[in-house]
Amino acid sequence: MSQNFDFYKRAAIVCRGIPYGKAATYGQIALLCGKPKNARQVGYALNRGLLGLDIPAHRVVNARGILSGAAAFETEDMQRLLLEGEGVRAGWTEKGWMVDLKADGWHNTMEEALRFREIFEEQRI
DNA sequence: GCACTGACGCGGG
């Protein structure tokens, strides 16, 4: 628990860095945190609200762009409505609501990744 | 310590 505490602090910082109108994936966030295999922990953290309430959790989807659904949102389509409110187009599929990561995904630059590394270093987390 | 769980991801078919 105490060992991954830094991971969650990092995840909170990364999530707050997701640009308005863009969607990020769990794996992408885990990668930026320095633990590429911890995608599930990102989902766990968001589900339990461990990253704080000022986190744009609606901007986080899975690797295929599928929205997580109900889980931690008031209503089923809350996540979709929030995304559409930011201009992110979502379409219905058999698996659920999906966004086009090619068009609205958060495509990290190397500079962004390094910037997060610096922040973690500065804050010793 | 053991078994099971889950807002997940990837590689093979």
Next chain:
DNA sequence: TCCCGCGCCAGTG
């Protein structure tokens, strides 16, 4: 391209 199976790992009981 779509599915399915397997791997992953912190939490939980």
